[in-house]
Amino acid sequence: MILGLDISTSITGYCLLDTSGEIIRANAWDMRNKNKFNSIFEKAQYVKESLCELKAQFPIEKVYIEKPFMFFNSGGSSAKTMAALQKFNGIVSWMCYSIFGKKPQYYTAQQARKLNGIKVSRGQKVKKEIIKWLLDKEPSFNVEYTSHGNPKPKYFDIADAIVIAKAGLVELNEQHNT
Secondary structure (H helix, E strand, C coil), X not given: CEEEEECCCCEEEEEEECCCCCEEEEEEEECCCCCCCCCHHHHHHHHHHXXXXXXXXXXXXXXXXXXXXXXXXXCCCCHHHHHHHHHHHHHHHHHHHXXXXXCCEEECHHHHHHHHCCXXXXXXXXXXXXXXXXXXXXXXXXXXXXXXXXXXCHHHHHHHHHHHHHHHHHHHHHHHHC
16 A cells, blocks of 8 residues: 655645555645644644554555655745745654654655656646646546635645655556566
8 A cells, every 4th residue: 555645734635545556545634724723733743643544544555755845936935834844744754654664755746747647738737737637547536626616725735645646656666567
């Protein structure tokens, strides 16, 4: 069983794949409620409890995590936001190692898309293209939409977690074939 994670301090997407590539479970942990989560540590505790629940239910053998974005671009995240994301990614990475006894492997979003053969044309919105690719390729992937016709926010994180898990499976299969 493979666990793919798209870690964020607001919504963390996760995907469990079996070794044939079938999605066993794909969902997200929403931590945007400021009344429930007052600190990064409370968010980390919530993710830890959720990871422990997954461990109790599934024999997770590999963990793949999306590397946090590390470049500034106009209109992007501030240094403070990027630092918090790096910190949270480190905390969750350590928890995965501690809970599953497996050292996580990391992919950038671009590496994961390439391993899956996902091509995004210039000028297209990457997140929406990934959702479209999954809707075309993955029968078990469904999306809920807002009243304005956009995917609800958690589905972008779920989609990214699926792409990360599938990238891990591609590399795992390549290693077994060599």
